[in-house]
Amino acid sequence: MKYNLSVRGAPQFYECRKGILQDLETLIIKRKKYRALIIHGNKSLEAAQAYLPKFNKIMIEKWQYNGECSLEEIRKISRFYKQGFFDVIIGIGGGKILDLAKAVSHEVKSTTVLIPTLASTCAAWTPLSVIYSKEGKFLYYEVYPQSTDIVLVEPEVILSSPIKYLKAGIADTIAKWYEADVIIRKLSEPPVPLLIAHHSARLGRDLLLEKGYESLSDMKNRKLTSHFISVIEANIMLGGMVGGFGDDYGRVSGAHAIHNALTEFPFTHHLLHGEKVAYGILVQLAIEENWSEIERLLPFFEELSLPISLKEIGFSNEMDIHQLANHAVNNDSLQLVDEKIDEGRVIKALKNLESVVELKTNAIIK
8 A cells, every 4th residue: 555655753953951952052053054033932932041052153133923823923024034134043932932933944944943941742843833813713734844953952941831731732642642543553554654653652642641640740849850851752752753754644633623623712712732632632532432541531631630521611502512513524634533524423422522521520529
């Protein structure tokens, strides 16, 4: 069987260690780049500032993003980049900032350095950007022809970040297993890159279920431990490897289709990407009628305070549920779970999941 597969497995250079950001200027100069534009958020630059070097040999300018990786913002920064004759982009922040840096870099054909200040997604690793409207609605994924040049992870920065982002990252990475497995397990003879993607997805899920809760405890106590570093690298590296080696067979399927559908509702915009994906995992499993796996995940999700029901997300009426199902089936990625999925099947899964969660909650109360 022939597979249309493009492998972009890793950044050209990656390092995660305490003090790595002090090497930033040296790494840029080695690539013969001297004019850098830093794309950042207000909080992200503040979080990383103490760990950044004093730039003595390269010129630095800064751009604070407006809160969305949107086409309007990409065009605006691209124009500024060209006017300033920059030759390298440094993205400092969470997933949307890093996606924005990748998008601008692709537009202007720049060298890119990504410095994640959160471990909430695999955005630092994966060669794509999620494009949203100015209002925060999902539009599409843009996959790039090459991987990022440099990714630097300072674990101390992530250790000091809000704990909810690490929880969301754990959920987003666990989703890689369920989304890739439902595709790859159907293939009779998957090629080696898909075996790597499949193994990375399983390894990420198993590592996070084993070490995730303990790493959160380390984070609360501001202890930089091997468990904590394993978890942030799982979120960034293993999560990114699934799509990097698996391409369309490993990027997204059911859980992200539900995430994308949820972005259509303004009352969900306060939820993090990984929080919406966490609920999406449960819905995908409900569509597959894999109730034993749902039972396995529910206690872990509850420990991490991840949303497990429509009520927790804010849905309160039948019309919204029907609209959610409609938006979900209009996402092509949902058909990767099963080509025969229709709106009625999604509604049934949503309601059955709600019943299972309610029964479990009532049993605990009693």
